């Protein structure tokens with residue numbers, strides 16, 4: 001399959017979970033893909049698994065300089081960038097009114113500044129007709145107790161994406177968002193809540209899902225590829241919710 005032949009994609013947080021599945025799907029469709037992550041070991045492993053159509057780069061999204069350096073490596077290897085998936089993110093739980101300041105700051109820095117650092121770094125190198133997809137979350141629009149600060153960072157991503165869609169339209173660049181529901185990735189083990197509280201929160205969400213199951217990463221990747229494909233060329237500023245019905249229940 002060659003839907004993305006001769007095209008270059010830049011995927012932040014592409015070493016595990018949704019980002020890795022998206023990188024795999026893009027490569028299967030012919031793209032050259034640059035993946036980033038902050039952990040050098042996971043970056044190297046992802047590079048090995050993705051093969052010779054991929055370049056894996058260690059870069060912390062919270063650092064504007066690191067993102068500029070990562071994009072410079074991508075451009076040196078593959079030229080201008082056609083597809084961006086600003087996906088890197090963290091989810092730390094706890095009551096919104098009782099989340100420690102350092103946890104709040106880590107989430108703001110990764111989930112909001114990280115997206116901005118990525119977009120700012122890639123902007124000068126985007127090809128005409130490029131597609132940018134930002135990874136938000138179903139909880140940006142659906143209230144779930146226990147993940148309030150995370151939800152707020154993802155609501156900010158939706159707002160940012162809508163503005164970017166308007167600002168970049170004159171360059172022929174589309175910006176859309178995906179909002180996954182609960183997806184089986186390593187993130188589900190990283191909430192940092194007391195184990196019983198975390199298990200209760202996850203079980204509560206699962207029990208209320210109309211689809212009766214959580215998503216698999218390749219189901220989110222499929223939506224990212226749709227929004228990155230020229231055949232969705234008139235879709236911009238949209239938020240594609242992929243949550244098994246969670247938001248409408």
Ligand SMILES: NC(=O)c1ccc[n+]([C@@H]2O[C@H](COP(=O)([O-])OP(=O)(O)OC[C@H]3O[C@@H](n4cnc5c(N)ncnc54)[C@H](OP(=O)(O)O)[C@@H]3O)[C@@H](O)[C@H]2O)c1
Nearest residue numbers: 013015016017018037038039060061088089182183185187
């Ligand atoms: N899984 C879900 O249920 C779900 C639902 C809605 C939205 N999302 C969103 O989907 C995105 C991907 O999450 P996932 O579920 O696939 O989780 P994941 O497997 O934990 O993947 C997160 C990715 O982001 C990277 N990352 C985290 N902090 C980073 C930083 N400071 N700099 C660079 N890379 C960083 C990780 O790399 P390292 O391992 O090197 O840190 C990893 O590659 C996140 O934005 C998340 O909020 C997930």
